[in-house]
């Protein structure tokens with residue numbers, strides 16, 4: 001008897017007795033930690049992924065994600081117990097499943113519209129063997145309405161079944177943060193929207209029982225997906241706002257970080273900090289799901305669009321800061337050696353998706369600077385077509401400029417005396433990640449560049465001129 005034909009109490013009982021089979025489609029950043037946790041909590045889990053290397057890795061008891069604390073151990077024990085198996089054949093994985101959890105990529109295309117091709121492929125495979133009374137839960141990020149208007153019609157047509165009669169569908173968009181997936185999955189409340197009450201109720205029982213988290217049930221899948229997008233857009237807009245503060249306050253001779261820290265003492269202020277820009281799989285992409293749906297519905301959220309433009313431009317500012325500071329010590333960026341420390345889109349994770357540091361790297365390369373890269377997450381590997389140095393000291397040897405791109409913990413206590421010895425002094429210390437105190441940096445003989453030491457005389461126009469002029473020289 002399928003899960004959708006059971007009462008909520010019976011579902012909870014089945015989960016407690018380990019009598020449930022879950023197929024997780026897409027064993028990436030989101031799917032693998034969940035598959036391992038489901039198995040750890042007693043469910044039989046089949047992970048399906050189109051990438052044979054991922055399947056082989058999981059079946060040999062290893063995690064292909066190297067920056068999720070505890071995941072390797074969990075995958076190992078889940079496969080050893082026989083409760084987690086992986087396959088490249090999604091239809092085979094779905095055949096005996098009570099729940100199908102879909103966590104395949106849903107990127108934004110070059111034209112900035114949602115690309116659901118991998119979701120479509122997954123749905124075709126699921127529909128082939130979809131068992132009666134199964135619950136399909138979409139965890140991938142999709143636009144509000146995409147589950148109702150695209151996923152369900154596709155499944156119904158391919159499986160020759162009717163939603164709410166033969167199978168259930170719910171959305172439970174993923175809210176966990178890379179680098180802390182196992183922590184977030186067991187602590188952060190989930191938002192569930194079912195196509196009917198029964199779908200929502202059974203999905204709620206799953207997350208509540210297995211992960212022990214609060215489950216917020218909303219009206220339907222489109223409300224759940226709208227909530228997921230709204231929370232990420234809220235961050236994107238707020239980051240754009242503080243980047244605007246940083247630009248303005250710099251011209252007014254005010255330290256923007258000092259301002260934000262002071263504001264944070266009020267209970268209803270939520271601090272966000274400027275950095276090299278916004279990256280990762282979600283924030284740079286999620287706004288376009290909403291803009292796309294907005295275009296179809298006849299309303300484009302203007303602030304969302306503007307925040308994207310501002311955040312996309314932020315890396316330019318980092319390049320301008322570094323090149324202008326080099327000019328102040330009578331060096332030209334094109335004949336300088338610049339060591340970029342930190343390449344990932346956020347601290348302490350091994351993820352380069354949409355990292356703003358790549359834009360900084362490309363601009364500096366176009367200018368003609370000689371570049372060295374160092375990142376503790378990619379030591380001695382190739383990133384942006386360049387080998388990453390083995391150590392900070394190796395990267396900064398003879399550098400005219402050190403540019404901190406990502407606030408990795410390792411960079412919080414840099415030995416500035418040692419760096420000064422290795423650099424080609426005078427040298428610039430461009431702290432784009434805002435992790436250092438400008439006065440300490442300057443006490444060690446470096447010229448500081450960054451928003452913490454405002455330069456009244458700079459203007460955006462000058463920064464742009466400086467970039468153009470350096471690029472065309």
Ligand SMILES: NC(=O)c1ccc[n+]([C@@H]2O[C@H](COP(=O)([O-])OP(=O)(O)OC[C@H]3O[C@@H](n4cnc5c(N)ncnc54)[C@H](O)[C@@H]3O)[C@@H](O)[C@H]2O)c1
Pocket residue numbers: 025026027028029030031048049050051054090103104105106118119121122139140141142173174175176177178281282
């Ligand atoms: N990474 C995050 O921080 C995060 C956070 C919240 C939501 N999300 C969303 O979750 C979804 C998954 O993201 P991710 O970061 O886990 O992606 P990922 O790239 O890390 O992993 C996706 C996996 O799906 C597999 N795959 C692709 N097409 C498939 C198919 N047709 N059938 C089976 N497997 C397939 C890929 O081989 C890959 O292993 C996306 O919609 C993303 O926007 C991601």
